[in-house]
Amino acid sequence: MHHAAKAYGTVAQQTASPRDLEAQLLLRAASRLQMIHDDWEGQRGAxxxxxxxxxxxxxxxxxxxxxxxxxxxxxxxxxxxxIGIFVMNHTLNVSGNPAPERLRSLININRQLAAGLSGRA
Structure with a gap:
């Protein structure tokens, strides 16, 4: 939990509102997952x-x-x-049976929620 709290604190210093902070963190998580999806062989270790x-x-x-x-x-x-319960369950499933296409739903959920938080949905 330390890394998420640290990331939350770091981004909190750079944003004006909690909604913006949450959106930025969701986009950061989605970006990491997208990078792995797009370069599965090279990024699988991450x-x-x-x-x-x-x-x-x-x-x-x-x-x-x-x-x-x-x-x-x-x-x-x-x-x-x-949604959170789905994300947690799906994350466990991905961990147990990794495949790049299984990341899509996590990426999409994070991006959609971030868009809603930042008023772009």
């Missing part, structure tokens, strides 16, 4: 680290949206939690 970063990031999101003090509407919190 897969575990990229999946770990993504999983830690989503752990932070899941912890936040399942906190009763979270100000988001309950339905939105539940939707984000459901």
């Amino acid at each position: 897969l575990d680290h990229a999946l770990l970063f993504n999983r830690k990031l989503w752990t932070v999101f899941l912890t936040s949206v399942t906190n009763n003090d979270n100000p988001l509407p309950a339905e939105l919190r539940q939707n984000i939690a459901n």
Whole structure:
């Protein structure tokens, strides 16, 4: 969890809002996964680290949206939690059966959520 927290702190210093921070971190995770997808043979060794970063990031999101003090509407919190559970399960599946095409859903989810957070969706 240390690396995700460190990345979160580093990016936090560079952004104006928590939404921007979250979007930037999601895009960073998506970019890492995309790089591995695009150069599977050359970047395959980075897969575990990229999946770990993504999983830690989503752990932070899941912890936040399942906190009763979270100000988001309950339905939105539940939707984000459901996506987070999918991401966690799919990440475990990718770890156990790695293939570049299996990264697409993680990349797309991160990019779509980042676009929503930054008002581009």
